[in-house]
Amino acid sequence: MKLPWMSRSDRSRWRSARTVADLGELMARWLEGEIASRPGYQARYGPEDETEHLVPTLAALCRAGYVTTCSQPGVAGTGVDGMWWEQRAAVELVVVDPALCHRLVDAAIAAGLFVRINDHRLDSGGVQEPPVVATTRDGEAMTAFGGRISRADMAIQWPGLNRDLYRQVSTGTYVSVIAPEYGPDGDRLWTVLDRLTGRHHNDPWASRTRPTGTASR
Numbered sequence: 001m002k003l004p005w006m007s008r009s010d011r012s013r014w015r016s017a018r019t020v021a022d023l024g025e026l027m028a029r030w031l032e033g034e035i036a037s038r039p040g041y042q043a044r045y046g047p048e049d050e051t052e053h054l055v056p057t058l059a060a061l062c063r064a065g066y067v068t069t070c071s072q073p074g075v076a077g078t079g080v081d082g083m084w085w086e087q088r089a090a091v092e093l094v095v096v097d098p099a100l101c102h103r104l105v106d107a108a109i110a111a112g113l114f115v116r117i118n119d120h121r122l123d124s125g126g127v128q129e130p131p132v133v134a135t136t137r138d139g140e141a142m143t144a145f146g147g148r149i150s151r152a153d154m155a156i157q158w159p160g161l162n163r164d165l166y167r168q169v170s171t172g173t174y175v176s177v178i179a180p181e182y183g184p185d186g187d188r189l190w191t192v193l194d195r196l197t198g199r200h201h202n203d204p205w206a207s208r209t210r211p212t213g214t215a216s217r
Helices: 006-018 020-031 050-061 098-110 151-157 164-171 184-197
Strands: 067-072 075-076 086-097 112-119 131-137 138-146 174-182
Touching: 020 050, 020 067, 050 067, 050 086, 050 184, 067 098, 086 098, 086 138, 086 184, 098 112, 098 174, 098 184, 112 138, 151 164, 164 184, 174 184
Parallel strands: none
Antiparallel strands: 067 086, 075 086, 086 131, 086 174, 112 174, 131 138
């Protein structure tokens, strides 16, 4: 499948990936701005501005075997539409190594975070846990993390990958981790993930000024 509007060099990079480690490195480089496009995302667009301060955490996760597919910071404030928006810090990752998956889930649960596990292997039973609302607008649910993943979702999210690698990620475990708190207090999620990857052993978010916004990557 051709990746629309991707440059030839970007298409070649993603098609050349053979392992989850390769995929994680490419995703990290996209997050860091070294690659213009990624599969399943608008071509020639990088992460949303609101997630810029999360890039080191997300890139470290990708390089540690947790390939991130979507994320948002915890924010609360008035949006450009004049309405009150609240977000829970949240991230979705695909993990193919069971030991890594257990480490992630155990760390998240121990920290009191919400965890949702989903895959699309319906012919073998699969796991399809209900989603968690992650963004509200004047108290009305707008977006959620977790929820049913279908085969069609996999084809949209990972077009153009090597066939064997596509099989690995499309049958991997999709884990969504969501802070129970709305707003900046939920950014403790990133502390938990930084400790998981060994990026930080203290709390790098304690004194950060968080941006406000409503978009997610």
